[in-house]
Amino acid sequence: MSSQPGAIVAPLAADQRSRRDARHDRQFRWLLKICALLVLASLVGAAGATLWGGRSAFASFGWHFLVSSTWDPGNDVYGALVPVYGTIVTSFLAVMLAVPISFGIALYLSEVAPRWLRTPVSSAIELLAGIPSIIYGMWGLFIFAPFFSAHIKPWLTNYLGDSPDDGKLSWVAQHVPFIGKLFGSSYPFGASILTAGIVLAIMITPFISSVMREVFQTVPTRLKESAYALGSSTWEVSWDIVVPYTRSAVIGGILLGLGRALGETMAVTFVLGNAMQLSPSLLDPGSSIASTIANQFSEAVGLQKSTLMALAFLLFVITFIVLLIARLMLRQLARKEGT
Amino acid sequence: MLTFKKSPSRLAAVAAIAVASTFGMSAHATDITGAGSSFVYPVLTKWSAAYAEKTGNHLNYQSVGSGAGIAQIKASTIDFGASDAPLSSADLQKYGLGQFPLVVGGIVPVVNIPGVKADQIKLDGTTLADIFLGKITNWNDPKITALNAGIALPAGKITVVHRSDGSGTTYNFTNYLSKVNQDWATKVKFGTAVEWPAGVGGKGNEGVSQYVKQIKGSIGYVEYAYALQNKISWVDMKNATGNVIKPSAVAFAAAAATADWANAKDFNLIMTNAPGATAWPITATTWAIMYKKPKNAVNTKAAFDFFKWSFENGQSQAASLDYVALPPSLVKQIEGYWASEFKH
Numbered sequence: 017m018s019s020q021p022g023a024i025v026a027p028l029a030a031d032q033r034s035r036r037d038a039r040h041d042r043q044f045r046w047l048l049k050i051c052a053l054l055v056l057a058s059l060v061g062a063a064g065a066t067l068w069g070g071r072s073a074f075a076s077f078g079w080h081f082l083v084s085s086t087w088d089p090g091n092d093v094y095g096a097l098v099p100v101y102g103t104i105v106t107s108f109l110a111v112m113l114a115v116p117i118s119f120g121i122a123l124y125l126s127e128v129a130p131r132w133l134r135t136p137v138s139s140a141i142e143l144l145a146g147i148p149s150i151i152y153g154m155w156g157l158f159i160f161a162p163f164f165s166a167h168i169k170p171w172l173t174n175y176l177g178d179s180p181d182d183g184k185l186s187w188v189a190q191h192v193p194f195i196g197k198l199f200g201s202s203y204p205f206g207a208s209i210l211t212a213g214i215v216l217a218i219m220i221t222p223f224i225s226s227v228m229r230e231v232f233q234t235v236p237t238r239l240k241e242s243a244y245a246l247g248s249s250t251w252e253v254s255w256d257i258v259v260p261y262t263r264s265a266v267i268g269g270i271l272l273g274l275g276r277a278l279g280e281t282m283a284v285t286f287v288l289g290n291a292m293q294l295s296p297s298l299l300d301p302g303s304s305i306a307s308t309i310a311n312q313f314s315e316a317v318g319l320q321k322s323t324l325m326a327l328a329f330l331l332f333v334i335t336f337i338v339l340l341i342a343r344l345m346l347r348q349l350a351r352k353e354g355t
Numbered sequence: 356m357l358t359f360k361k362s363p364s365r366l367a368a369v370a371a372i373a374v375a376s377t378f379g380m381s382a383h384a385t386d387i388t389g390a391g392s393s394f395v396y397p398v399l400t401k402w403s404a405a406y407a408e409k410t411g412n413h414l415n416y417q418s419v420g421s422g423a424g425i426a427q428i429k430a431s432t433i434d435f436g437a438s439d440a441p442l443s444s445a446d447l448q449k450y451g452l453g454q455f456p457l458v459v460g461g462i463v464p465v466v467n468i469p470g471v472k473a474d475q476i477k478l479d480g481t482t483l484a485d486i487f488l489g490k491i492t493n494w495n496d497p498k499i500t501a502l503n504a505g506i507a508l509p510a511g512k513i514t515v516v517h518r519s520d521g522s523g524t525t526y527n528f529t530n531y532l533s534k535v536n537q538d539w540a541t542k543v544k545f546g547t548a549v550e551w552p553a554g555v556g557g558k559g560n561e562g563v564s565q566y567v568k569q570i571k572g573s574i575g576y577v578e579y580a581y582a583l584q585n586k587i588s589w590v591d592m593k594n595a596t597g598n599v600i601k602p603s604a605v606a607f608a609a610a611a612a613t614a615d616w617a618n619a620k621d622f623n624l625i626m627t628n629a630p631g632a633t634a635w636p637i638t639a640t641t642w643a644i645m646y647k648k649p650k651n652a653v654n655t656k657a658a659f660d661f662f663k664w665s666f667e668n669g670q671s672q673a674a675s676l677d678y679v680a681l682p683p684s685l686v687k688q689i690e691g692y693w694a695s696e697f698k699h
Contacts, residue, residue: 087550090546091544091550157562202512204514205566207566289556290519291555292551301556310520314422315522
């Protein structure tokens, strides 16, 4: 070591330190990059694996696969239309039902509810979000589906459907196009597309409402107070101040719920009825992509297995398209406001 | 026995067992591994528990489905596969595999008709197939009332309930329907899953049981045990000889005993619509599939010992789960098959 430590060592130490810092920074950057790439790699890997697994299905059915409603394991002929339709419609119904309710819950908790009530209710919502989907499925099968078929479905088919029990079409069914078809059903049975939509809505409400509540709380108090000072009602403050301020995060929360609804498997399998038939009625049983895979994967061989892989790939594509549409919508909104 | 010799080899063995049990795999010399059909899972589990008590040899069986079981035995990752559908002799030859039946079970049509109890309704195969084809849609259809003189059947609509998942139950049920109904045989065929012309799908025996219990006027099919446990009304069936049979262990055993096993090469015979006078027509079995020249001879030998023990001593366990052990004549035939076909 040097004999004059005070004069020489200090700059040397600083130099070493800055070099070490730079190295650490570099390593840290790499670590983060690897984490991010891992997500990308697993996504590409999963999509690639399902596409590769489904190649013989795509090869033997071509684009007919997308528009055919046949599902015939006996002759090895398959089409994806019924499960794709079921997936999209149940998820759409779920979001339609869940968004207004979640919005109400979130607004109540962040704007209206007394302070002592907020914590217990929001913990309850987070608990709901943690319930495994099989439990929703069991509840749906044992309790909700019988209730639905005994009390809700007869009302819907009689007052809105095109095949009521007494044969007399209601005013609504006669005058509003498509309504009769949507609610006409001769199945005396609770499991249906609408049932699945409702159960899914209950499942995704906690997700959407807890995201909404979080972001509603980020709205600066002075904005809200100013609006109140100008004489706005609570609704006006919510709709004109809170919602515009948090719009993109709210849409993110809705997408999170939609993503869960699209891929939900067990609960849907129990309450969707698992019929491979295309019906315009929301009260008829149907199938979704995830439920079809869950049902048939264990015993499927050959082309059927490949078809299930192809369905999984289609689910990727659908989710991607939904995300894309949401992005485009957000961009449009931003553009409209920006100028 | 409290004398421990701390020899290195024993320590190594203990360590090996500890590692094996940690990973839960079959590194243990006498752990038999099997995979496949969920139909036999309950009875295999019960047999293996009793067998482990007797011998200390464990069976690790995964009910992953018949298709996966066949794939795994072909890949030699397990000692035996179990399938609800038999492999053809040509397929067996190609891979050097052999197969034999394990246990017998019955599948029963179940109904939910207000006012109708178990054993009250009788059907024959053609009518049953017509119902599942969606051709007969009302409970007071003349074809049904003709078979059920003296029973007041309501004019309700029939709702068909089938399995939504691929299953051996469906395989045997649809096999029966295609044997007794020409239309079914040409339009729908048979398999672990088919294109159902009518109805709704429940997941598993449990799902079908629930749907049938919930829907008035429904008809479905489940394994016998599920009909008993869920107290659903089952249907008596007219069998191949024209006798009306109630589902029971005796009737399932009669089907297994009268099926023409003697002329079935590699036991490649689905025993639905069995010819016996007292045979239940929708009786099913599951096949164990094994390599004739196994890679792991020790484990395969252990598997044979297990099957032999189960065939000879497992009747009460099978009966407690509403399965039927194989009839003695068939067991003798299987043991002959082992001796002639398998090298162990």
